[in-house]
Amino acid sequence: MSKSKLDEVKKFLKDIGMPKAQQSDICALSILAMSGIKPNDKWKNATNDWIRIHDIIAFISANYGIVYAENSRETFRKQAMHSFRTAALIEDNGEATNSPNYRYRITDEILCVCYIQSEHAI
Numbered sequence: 001m002s003k004s005k006l007d008e009v010k011k012f013l014k015d016i017g018m019p020k021a022q023q024s025d026i027c028a029l030s031i032l033a034m035s036g037i038k039p040n041d042k043w044k045n046a047t048n049d050w051i052r053i054h055d056i057i058a059f060i061s062a063n064y065g066i067v068y069a070e071n072s073r074e075t076f077r078k079q080a081m082h083s084f085r086t087a088a089l090i091e092d093n094g095e096a097t098n099s100p101n102y103r104y105r106i107t108d109e110i111l112c113v114c115y116i117q118s119e120h121a122i
Contacts, residue, residue: 004039005032005037005038005039005041006025006028006029006032006064009028009029009031009032010023010024010025010028012031012113013027013028013031016087018083018087019083021079021083022079022080022083022084022087024079025066026068026075026076026079026080027079027080027083027084029056029060029064029066030056030076030080030081030084031084031089031106032059032060032063032064033051033055033056033059033060033063034048034051034056034090034104034105034106035047035048035106035110035111035114036049036059037114038063039063039064043114044114046106046111046114047111048105048106048107048108048110048111049105050093050103050104050105051103051104051105052102052103052104053073053076053077053081053104054070054073056076056104057070057072057073057076081104085104088107088109089106089107089110090104090105090106090107090110091104091105091107092104093105
């Protein structure tokens with residue numbers, strides 16, 4: 001039986017030394033959403049398009065069936081985005097954080113890891 005995408009990302013986050021708090025479902029699902037990976041997608045199809053937290057929440061709901069309230073955006077920001085940005089897993093577009101145009105994406109380096117790992121499970 002193959003591991004779920006959620007488990008694969010959690011293992012990846014653990015393997016690269018992310019703190020336990022950043023190995024949670026919300027963090028792993030954020031990486032999946034930012035890379036555009038649905039449950040049956042191959043990692044070689046990962047992308048790093050700019051995405052808002054609202055879009056991350058919508059992607060998770062549509063593709064993984066886990067519904068987060070729209071007012072949980074700050075939880076995503078604090079639990080995942082801040083730590084991921086500090087660890088250089090993601091970047092932001094430099095807009096003001098209160099701007100409707102503020103976006104995140106996984107870095108080119110992490111996208112490259114997705115491609116490398118596409119022959120194996122992350």
